[in-house]
Amino acid sequence: MNPRIFSFAVVVLALGLFLAFAGPVHAQGCVTDTCHQNMGKAKFVHGPVGVGQCEVCHTSGKPGHPTKAVKGDFKLPAEGKELCYLCHEPKDAGAVVHGPIAKGGCIPCHDPHQSNTEKQLKKETTSQLCFDCHENNKTTKKVVHGPVAAGDCNICHNPHSSDFKGLVELEGSDLCFLCHLDRQAQFELRYKHQPAAESCAKCHNPHATDYSYMLLAEGEALCFTCHKEMDQHLKDSQVKHSALEQKICTVCHTAHASDYPRQLKSSAKDICYTCHKDLGLQVRKASRIHGPVQQDDCYACHDPHGSANTKILKKRFPAQFYMPYATENYAICFDCHNRDIALDRFTTTLTGFRNGDQNMHYLHVNREKGRSCKACHEVHAGEQAKHIRKEVPFGKMWMLPVNYTQTKNGGSCNVGCHKPKEYDRVKPVTY
Numbered sequence: 518m519n520p521r522i523f524s525f526a527v528v529v530l531a532l533g534l535f536l537a538f539a540g541p542v543h544a545q546g547c548v549t550d551t552c553h554q555n556m557g558k559a560k561f562v563h564g565p566v567g568v569g570q571c572e573v574c575h576t577s578g579k580p581g582h583p584t585k586a587v588k589g590d591f592k593l594p595a596e597g598k599e600l601c602y603l604c605h606e607p608k609d610a611g612a613v614v615h616g617p618i619a620k621g622g623c624i625p626c627h628d629p630h631q632s633n634t635e636k637q638l639k640k641e642t643t644s645q646l647c648f649d650c651h652e653n654n655k656t657t658k659k660v661v662h663g664p665v666a667a668g669d670c671n672i673c674h675n676p677h678s679s680d681f682k683g684l685v686e687l688e689g690s691d692l693c694f695l696c697h698l699d700r701q702a703q704f705e706l707r708y709k710h711q712p713a714a715e716s717c718a719k720c721h722n723p724h725a726t727d728y729s730y731m732l733l734a735e736g737e738a739l740c741f742t743c744h745k746e747m748d749q750h751l752k753d754s755q756v757k758h759s760a761l762e763q764k765i766c767t768v769c770h771t772a773h774a775s776d777y778p779r780q781l782k783s784s785a786k787d788i789c790y791t792c793h794k795d796l797g798l799q800v801r802k803a804s805r806i807h808g809p810v811q812q813d814d815c816y817a818c819h820d821p822h823g824s825a826n827t828k829i830l831k832k833r834f835p836a837q838f839y840m841p842y843a844t845e846n847y848a849i850c851f852d853c854h855n856r857d858i859a860l861d862r863f864t865t866t867l868t869g870f871r872n873g874d875q876n877m878h879y880l881h882v883n884r885e886k887g888r889s890c891k892a893c894h895e896v897h898a899g900e901q902a903k904h905i906r907k908e909v910p911f912g913k914m915w916m917l918p919v920n921y922t923q924t925k926n927g928g929s930c931n932v933g934c935h936k937p938k939e940y941d942r943v944k945p946v947t948y
C-alpha cells in the first residue's frame with residue numbers, strides 16, 4: 518500500500534474512533550438534507566469526501582458547525598498545492614512545470630470534492646479543460662491529428678510537469694514513434710533526408726494544419742521553405758518539366774528517407790521510366806544504346822526539374838529540324854563529342870562521315886538550311902550503327918525512312934531525302 522494512503526487510512530481510522538467516542542464535532546454533520554446535500558453525489562468523488570471526511574481539509578476554529586458559516590470559519594490546513602501534497606506525490610518534479618502548477622494551484626483543473634469526469638476534472642473532456650486557458654487553434658484546422666481529434670491531449674502532454682520543453686512525454690521523434698512504430702522502418706533507409714532525421718516537427722505540426730498529413734505547407738511550397746535555390750532555379754527555367762505541373766515534388770522524391778541517393782523514390786533511371794513508359798520500352802528493346810543512356814545517366818543531358826532549353830536539356834539543342842548552323846546550337850552534343858565535326862568543308866581527321874576529304878557533316882549541317890543532328894541520329898537508343906535512326910518524323914504525317922548500311926570505309930543511305938547514296942573515306946564516290 519502507498520505509504521501516504523496508508524497514513525491517510527490511519528487518519529481516517531483515528532478520526533472514526535474519535536467521532537465514535539467523543540461524539541460528533543457538529544451534531545448535524547456537513548452533509549445533510551439541507552446542507553451540502555449534493556456533496557458525494559457526482560460520478561467521481563474525491564477519496565476523503567467520499568468517506569465524509571470534510572475535516573481533513575476544512576478545520577473549524579470553533580466547536581461545532583456554525584449555523585451560518587462566514588468566510589474564515591473554516592481554514593485549509595495548507596495553501597494551494599501544499600494542501601494536496603499532504604496526501605499526494607508532488608506533481609512539479611520535472612524540469613518543466615505547467616503554468617498553473619508553477620503558480621501554485623491544482624484546483625484550476627481538479628475539483629477538490631467531486632466531478633462527473635474522471636480524476637475530478639473540472640471539464641467534461643481533457644481538451645475542453647485545456648482550451649479553458651489555451652486558445653483553440655488545434656482542432657479548428659482542416660486536418661486534425663488522430664489523438665488531438667479524440668481530445669487525448671494528455672497522451673502526449675503531461676498536464677503537470679515533464680523533463681521536456683512543451684510538457685511532452687518524450688522528446689522529438691521518439692514521441693511520434695510511440696504510436697507510429699509501424700512506420701519507423703521508412704525513416705531508417707540508407708539515405709536519410711536531413712530534416713526527417715532531425716525532427717518531425719520541421720514539416721509536421723503535432724496537432725493540426727490546413728494541409729494534408731498536418732504538413733506545415735502544401736506540396737512544393739513545403740520543400741521550398743528550405744530548398745530556396747530550387748525555387749529560384751524553377752523560376753529561372755523557361756522550360757519546366759511537366760512532371761512538376763501538380764507542384765508535388767514527392768512524385769519523384771521521398772520526404773523521409775530512401776534506398777537511393779538524392780531522396781529518389783527509385784533508381785535514377787527507373788524514376789523516369791515510371792512515366793515515360795514508351796521510352797523505357799524503346800530503350801529496353803533497342804540493340805544499340807547511346808553511351809550515357811547505357812549508364813542510365815539521363816541527367817547528363819536533361820535537368821529533371823527545368824531548364825532554359827527545349828526538352829529540359831541542360832544545354833542547347835534545336836527544337837527545329839532545319840536551322841542556320843552555329844556550333845552553340847548543338848552544345849549538348851558537343852559536351853562530349855568533338856565540337857569541330859561540322860566546321861570544315863574538307864577534312865581527313867575531324868569526322869568519319871567523309872566522302873574522301875569531303876566532310877559530310879559539314880555538307881548536311883553547316884549551311885543556311887542546316888539539318889539538326891536528329892535528322893540522322895537517335896539521341897537515346899535505336900537499331901542502326903552509329904546511332905542512325907530508322908525513321909524521322911517529317912511534316913505532320915510522314916515518317917521518313919532512313920536505311921543505313923555501314924561499310925568498311927564508309928556507308929550507304931537509302932533515305933526519303935534523296936536517291937540512295939554512298940560515301941567512302943578511302944575511295945570517294947563521285948556524283
Ligand code: HEC
Pocket residue numbers: 547548553556563565566569570571572573574575593600624629630
Ligand atoms: C481534499 C481537501 C478537501 C476536502 C476533503 C473537502 N474540501 Fe471543501 N474545499 C477544499 C478546497 C481546496 C476548497 C477551496 C476551493 C476553491 O477555492 O475553489 C474548498 C471549498 C469548499 C467550500 C466553499 C466553496 C465551494 O466549493 O462551495 C465548501 C462549502 C466546501 N469546501 C465544503 C466541503 C464539504 C462539505 C466537504 C466534505 C463533504 C469538503 N468540503 C471536503 C478542499 C476540500
Ligand code: HEC
Pocket residue numbers: 522525563564565573574600601602603604605623624627628629636637
Ligand atoms: C487527506 C488526503 C488527501 C488530500 C489532502 C488530497 N487528496 Fe486527492 N486523493 C486522496 C485519496 C485517498 C484519493 C483516492 C485514492 C487514489 O485514487 O489514489 C485521492 C484521489 C485523488 C485524485 C484521483 C486519482 C486517481 O488516480 O483517480 C485526484 C485527481 C486527486 N486526489 C487530486 C487531489 C487534489 C487536486 C488535492 C488538493 C486540492 C487533493 N487530491 C488532496 C487523498 C487526498
Ligand code: HEC
Pocket residue numbers: 598601602605607608609615617618622623624625626627636638643671676677
Ligand atoms: C492543467 C490542469 C491540471 C492541473 C493544474 C493539475 N492537474 Fe492533475 N491531472 C490533470 C489531468 C488532465 C489529469 C488526468 C491525466 C491522465 O488521465 O493521464 C490529472 C491527473 C491527476 C492525478 C491522477 C493521475 C496521476 O498522475 O497520479 C492526480 C493525483 C493529480 N492529477 C493530482 C494533481 C495535483 C496534486 C495537482 C497540483 C499540484 C494537479 N493535479 C494539477 C490536470 C491537471
Ligand code: HEC
Pocket residue numbers: 615616617625626643644646647648649650651670671674676682683684
Ligand atoms: C488554468 C489554465 C490552464 C489550463 C486549464 C491548461 N493550461 Fe497549459 N498552460 C497554462 C499556462 C498559464 C501556461 C504557461 C504559459 C506560458 O508560459 O506562456 C501553460 C503552458 C502550457 C504548455 C507549454 C507551452 C510552451 O510554450 O511551452 C503546454 C504544452 C500546455 N500548457 C498544455 C496544456 C494542456 C495539454 C492542457 C490540458 C490538459 C492545459 N495546458 C491546460 C495554463 C493552463
Ligand code: HEC
Pocket residue numbers: 644647648651655662664665668669670671672673674682683684685692723724
Ligand atoms: C501527438 C502528440 C500531441 C498531442 C496529442 C497533443 N499535443 Fe500539444 N504539442 C505536442 C508537441 C510535440 C508540441 C511541441 C512541443 C515543443 O515545444 O517542442 C506541442 C505543443 C503544445 C502547446 C504549446 C505550443 C502551441 O502549439 O501552442 C500547447 C498549448 C499544446 N501543445 C496543447 C495541446 C492540447 C490542448 C492538446 C489536445 C487538444 C494537445 N496539445 C495534443 C504534441 C501533442
Ligand code: HEC
Pocket residue numbers: 662663664672673692693694695696697717718721722723730731
Ligand atoms: C498517441 C498516439 C500518437 C502519437 C504519439 C502520434 N500520432 Fe500521429 N497519428 C495517430 C493516429 C491514431 C493517427 C490517425 C490514424 C492513422 O492515419 O494512422 C495518426 C496520424 C498521423 C498522420 C497522418 C497519417 C495518415 O496516413 O493520414 C501523421 C502525418 C502523423 N500522425 C504524424 C505524427 C507525428 C509527426 C507525431 C509526433 C509529433 C505523431 N504523429 C505522434 C497517433 C499518434
Ligand code: HEC
Pocket residue numbers: 690693694697700704710712713714716717718719720721730732739767772773
Ligand atoms: C521534410 C519534411 C518532412 C519531415 C521532416 C517529416 N515528414 Fe512526414 N511527411 C512529409 C510529407 C511531404 C508527407 C506526405 C507524403 C507524400 O507526399 O508522399 C509526409 C507523410 C507522413 C505520414 C503519412 C504517410 C506515410 O508515409 O505513412 C506520416 C505518418 C509521417 N509523415 C510521419 C512523420 C514522422 C513520424 C516524422 C519524423 C520522424 C516525419 N514524418 C518527418 C514530410 C516530412
Ligand code: HEC
Pocket residue numbers: 710711712719720739740741742743744766767770771772778779780781
Ligand atoms: C526543414 C528544411 C527542409 C525541408 C522542408 C525539405 N528539405 Fe530537403 N533537405 C534539407 C536539408 C538540410 C538537406 C541536406 C542538405 C542538402 O543537401 O541541401 C536536404 C536534402 C534534400 C535532397 C538531397 C539533396 C542532395 O544533394 O542529395 C533532396 C532531393 C531534397 N532534400 C528534397 C526535398 C523535397 C522534395 C522536399 C519537400 C517534400 C524537401 N526536401 C523539404 C532540408 C529540407
Ligand code: HEC
Pocket residue numbers: 737740741744747758760761765766767768769770779781785788816821822
Ligand atoms: C521528375 C522527377 C522529379 C521531380 C518531380 C522533382 N525532382 Fe528533384 N531530382 C530529381 C532527380 C532525378 C534528381 C537527381 C538528379 C541528378 O542526380 O543529377 C533530383 C535532385 C534534386 C535535388 C538535389 C540536387 C539538385 O539538383 O539540386 C533537390 C534539392 C531536389 N531534387 C529538389 C526537388 C524539389 C524541391 C522538387 C519539387 C519542386 C523536385 N526536386 C521535384 C527528380 C525530380
Ligand code: HEC
Pocket residue numbers: 756758759760768769788789790791792793815816819821827828829
Ligand atoms: C510523374 C511522371 C513523370 C516522371 C517521373 C518523369 N516525367 Fe518527364 N514528363 C512528364 C510529363 C507529363 C511530360 C509532358 C508530356 C510528355 O511530353 O510526355 C514530361 C516531359 C518530359 C520531357 C519533354 C519535355 C518537353 O519540353 O517536351 C523530357 C525530356 C522528360 N520529361 C524527361 C524526364 C526525365 C529525364 C525523367 C526522369 C528524371 C522524367 N522525365 C520523369 C512526366 C514525368
Ligand code: HEC
Pocket residue numbers: 786789790793796807809810813814815816817818819828830834835836849891896897
Ligand atoms: C545524350 C543526351 C541525352 C540523354 C543522355 C538523354 N536524353 Fe532524352 N533527349 C535528348 C534530346 C536531345 C532530346 C530531344 C530530341 C528531339 O528533339 O527529338 C530528348 C528528348 C527526350 C524526351 C522527350 C521525347 C519527346 O518525344 O518529346 C524524353 C521524355 C526524354 N528525352 C527522356 C530521357 C530519359 C528518361 C533519359 C534517360 C534514360 C534521357 N532522356 C537521356 C537527349 C538526351
Ligand code: HEC
Pocket residue numbers: 806807808809817818834849850851852853854890891894895896903904
Ligand atoms: C554525356 C556525354 C554524351 C553526350 C552529351 C552525347 N553523347 Fe553521343 N556518345 C557518348 C558516348 C560515351 C558514346 C560512345 C558509346 C556509344 O556508342 O553510344 C557516344 C556515341 C555517339 C555516337 C556514335 C559514335 C560512334 O563512333 O559510334 C553518335 C552518332 C553520337 N554519340 C551522337 C550524339 C549526339 C547527336 C548527341 C547530342 C544530342 C550526343 N551524342 C551527346 C556520349 C555522349
Ligand code: HEC
Pocket residue numbers: 847850851854855858859867868869870871878881882888889890891892893894903905926927928
Ligand atoms: C545527314 C545525317 C547526319 C547528320 C545530320 C548528322 N550526322 Fe553525325 N553521323 C552521320 C553518319 C552517317 C555518321 C557515321 C560516319 C561513319 O563513321 O561512317 C555520323 C557520325 C557521327 C559521330 C561519330 C564521330 C564521327 O564524326 O564520325 C558523331 C559524334 C556524330 N555523328 C555527331 C553528330 C552531331 C553532333 C550532329 C549534329 C550537329 C550530327 N552528327 C549530324 C550522319 C549524320
